[in-house]
């Protein structure tokens with residue numbers, strides 16, 4: 001019988017962060033439990049490499065059906081699993097989509113957190129709880145760089161829901177003396193990033209264009225700026241937050257900001273293109289200076305009713321208190337995402353780009 005050091009429950013285990021966190025915790029010697037949603041198709045692609053036959057005993061990874069919109073499932077799972085640590089990474093996490101399905105987003109991203117907190121509280125167990133807060137909560141920023149004390153000014157249903165979750169977590173921490181840490185994580189990306197988020201869309205799209213699998217890449221606002229880090233680095237920070245003597249809130253960021261335009265230009269340069277821009281607004285196009293080929297065009301459907309123009313995080317507190325610092329900055333991150341695009345297609349980036 002395997003001796004696990006602790007039991008963790010991850011809500012959102014099938015997502016980008018959940019899958020990296022599961023890898024990280026299993027490596028540390030945890031037994032990892034994850035909540036997955038019922039789906040008519042497989043949604044476990046990101047955890048396939050650690051998935052085990054459900055009939056195997058004493059597994060390092062155990063999956064349970066549940067949903068943040070269903071409080072009874074959360075209560076039952078918490079009761080049956082009795083985890084030491086709970087990581088709430090479950091969310092409708094797409095900001096643009098949250099404008100299309102605002103009630104659903106708030107139900108899952110705000111009330112879902114409350115349901116989970118109640119399940120943890122009612123269990124009476126000394127569970128440590130991590131809440132996945134977001135730099136989107138800073139919204140139209142009231143201070144730059146943004147840190148733990150910067151006021152929130154959310155600009156989307158997604159961000160409003162995350163602000164609720166942040167404060168209800170603080171409220172439960174203060175009211176019931178629960179160990180709850182709020183992470184305020186700036187954008188973090190990886191080869192496992194969902195395909196409709198901009199870093200994945202750009203790296204995958206431009207590689208596809210180079211390989212003749214796609215004609216053109218349509219994007220929205222090229223001028224918004226983000227502090228982009230690597231998801232694998234960021235899940236370590238979540239764990240550190242739950243290993244402290246006292247629960248607290250932490251900004252996790254790289255301290256660098258880049259525009260979507262720079263993201264396109266840098267990714268293209270790795271593939272041997274040199275991007276030049278012409279036109280304005282919806283008419284703007286990005287083309288390769290050498291061949292004259294059009295690579296980027298604008299589609300208004302990717303614009304948001306309200307945009308977050310600039311995010312830049314100050315993670316000094318995390319460095320001082322958690323000893324956490326990002327290992328991967330923007331250029332390394334984009335390079336590793338491009339290399340992985342080639343690998344997924346059975347190609348070697350260094351061989352191909354000579």
Ligand code: NAP
Pocket residue numbers: 011012013014015016017018035037039043066067068069088089090091092093094108132133134135184185186187188189194
């Ligand atoms: P993601 O890839 O979109 O994963 C979201 C996860 O939540 C998936 O496992 C998804 O399940 C699950 N989920 C969605 N609706 C659910 C529901 N009703 N009940 C239970 N689970 C549900 O997101 P991520 O990038 O890994 O982000 C993880 C968390 O951090 C999210 O809360 C996100 O809002 C937050 N966050 C992300 C970033 C970032 O830059 N990545 C930054 C700050 C905060 P399916 O696979 O079935 O869809």
Ligand code: F7E
Pocket residue numbers: 093094095096133134135136185186187188196197198199201218219220221222224225226260302303304307308
């Ligand atoms: O957009 C612009 C878009 O969708 C980044 C989520 O993980 O991080 C993520 O939210 C920027 C925005 O991420 C396209 O307008 C231009 O300004 O990759 P994104 P996000 O909205 O910052 C935060 C921290 C979270 O918490 C969220 O869960 O890129 N942009 N053109 C585009 N964005 C997308 N998706 N698609 C485009 O075509």
